[in-house]
Structure formats: C-alpha cells, structure tokens
Amino acid sequence: MDLQTLGVGADSALDNVSREVRAVARFRDPERCTWQRLRVALLRAAEALRLATGQSAPPIQVDPILPLRKIAPLPRYFSSNDSPEAVLVSSGTGFFIRLRPGLSECRCRWSKAHELAHTFFYDLTKCPPERVLTRGLSIKEEGLCNDFAAELLMPLGLVTGEAARLQEMSLWAYLHAVRREYGVSTETAARRLLRVQTRFRFAAAVFLDATRAPSRAWWGAGLQSPRARERAVVKRVQYALQHKKLEELDLVRKEENGLASVWWKGGEFGGHYAAAALIDFSRSRSAVAPPIRQAIQP
Numbered sequence: 001m002d003l004q005t006l007g008v009g010a011d012s013a014l015d016n017v018s019r020e021v022r023a024v025a026r027f028r029d030p031e032r033c034t035w036q037r038l039r040v041a042l043l044r045a046a047e048a049l050r051l052a053t054g055q056s057a058p059p060i061q062v063d064p065i066l067p068l069r070k071i072a073p074l075p076r077y078f079s080s081n082d083s084p085e086a087v088l089v090s091s092g093t094g095f096f097i098r099l100r101p102g103l104s105e106c107r108c109r110w111s112k113a114h115e116l117a118h119t120f121f122y123d124l125t126k127c128p129p130e131r132v133l134t135r136g137l138s139i140k141e142e143g144l145c146n147d148f149a150a151e152l153l154m155p156l157g158l159v160t161g162e163a164a165r166l167q168e169m170s171l172w173a174y175l176h177a178v179r180r181e182y183g184v185s186t187e188t189a190a191r192r193l194l195r196v197q198t199r200f201r202f203a204a205a206v207f208l209d210a211t212r213a214p215s216r217a218w219w220g221a222g223l224q225s226p227r228a229r230e231r232a233v234v235k236r237v238q239y240a241l242q243h244k245k246l247e248e249l250d251l252v253r254k255e256e257n258g259l260a261s262v263w264w265k266g267g268e269f270g271g272h273y274a275a276a277a278l279i280d281f282s283r284s285r286s287a288v289a290p291p292i293r294q295a296i297q298p
Helices: 008-025 036-052 105-121 139-153 156-161 163-168 171-182 186-196 228-243 246-255
Strands: 086-091 094-099 200-209 216-221 273-282
Touching (some): 008 036, 036 105, 036 139, 139 186, 156 186, 171 186, 186 216, 186 273, 200 228, 216 228, 228 246, 228 273
C-alpha cells in the first residue's frame, strides 16, 4: 500500500493534521498558542494509519505503516551507544530513521512510532521533505509525538475495551499482561493503564530514571485526585527506589492497607529505567497487599 491507496477516510485524517500544523506555524510564537486541535487531529491520524494497514488487534506492527509516511522500512544505526535513541532524517524523497544500537524490541517499536509522528511536521510535497515549523523541535511537538506513539501502539479504544479484565486479576498481573500483549515497555503500559482503570480510587506508577535528571518520575490517575496521604506514599516509594531501600518499601506496604503492589524490575527498560513501582489505593481499602516481588539490587 502506498500514499495513493490509503482511502478517503485516511487521506482526510492526514490532511487535517497538515492543516493544523500550518495553522500553528502561522503564529509568530507557536509555543504560546494552543495545540489542542493539532493533538486531536494527530491522534485521529494514528487510528487512520493503523486501520489503513488492516490492524485492529494488538500487537500493532509499525513497519507496515512507515512507507505510508515516506519512511524507508529499514532503519540505520548510530555507531555509538551514547547516541540519541532515535532520529528522523529527511533525505531524497522521504525519510529514514537512525536508531541507537542495542535497543530492546519494545523501545525500537516506540522510537519508530515516535519518529513517524514527526513526519507530520514536514511538507511531504518537497524533495527532500522540509519542516513546516522552521523554529526546530519544541517541547510541545515532542509531547504530541509521544501521544501519537502511545495511541498507535496502544489504541485507547482497544485498551479501554479490555479494562474489564482488570476486575479479574491484580493490577500487577494486568499491567504485565497488557505489556506483553501490546509489545510495549512497562512505562508505556502503565501510563495507558492508569488512564482507563476504574477499579481504584487512585493509582500511580513510579519510575527511577537511570540516565537523566530529574531521576524520579511518576504518573497517576483514578476516580478522584490523590489525597495528601497518597501523595506522601508516592514520595516514600520514590525515595525507596532512589536509595535502594527495600526495608522502606516493605514498611510502606505494611502500613498502607491500600498499597496493593510494589516491585522492582531491571533489564527490560533498555538501560533507561533502573527501577519501577506500581501503587494502587482501593476504594474500599480492603485490598490485601501481596509480598514484594523482587529485592532491589544495585
């Protein structure tokens, strides 16, 4: 399938993104205007590209979608592990993606999906394609490309449709079932899962980033905003992960009846994240906390 055989619906979705990008580019300072219409258009384009390649069930394959945005199917690689994770390069009549060597499969899939989103900020009628936003990459563009990658690899409609499974298993087990099914990292699965979960009053995922500052990050979502006590628990878990204090994690688990799962994981983050924890606060506060899965190690 090529650009000429996408279909009317997909063409319309992609054209709408181009119009919104040009609308943002007309502002003297694009960073100060709203990008919400562009975000909505970009997420619809993710769905259009997925459906145009006949993909309605996970895992979503990125490689068949790349030619639809004039991206060469085979990536090239940097010569050093100190390179950026991925870069989109405009060349000839289209693009190619250059990847850091040694990335895990799930990180490669995410990087390709993210760089694919950057093509929407180029004029594909030019040879080679030229950026429409001439001021270079921005924080807003990077954020939208992350949103696009998440929607492409874990379509919210599909994930939401499976949310009922959460009632039948622990949050820990459900997270890893989703991660394996969709072929994504634990971080991506946790972000998506927190958006659709309705079982817990509040839940949070905490990640210790081994490569950049700030070294701790967490995301939370739930039926209500986190209370002061729940925020305090998250901070304690952050501290325990950062300082590798297993006894602190054990103490938090015992003190907080609503704390349902704490674990440490390494190796699956492609050298990026050193540790992670998942916390959920039950609406009924009747959840029984399982034992800590694995000790924190240096």
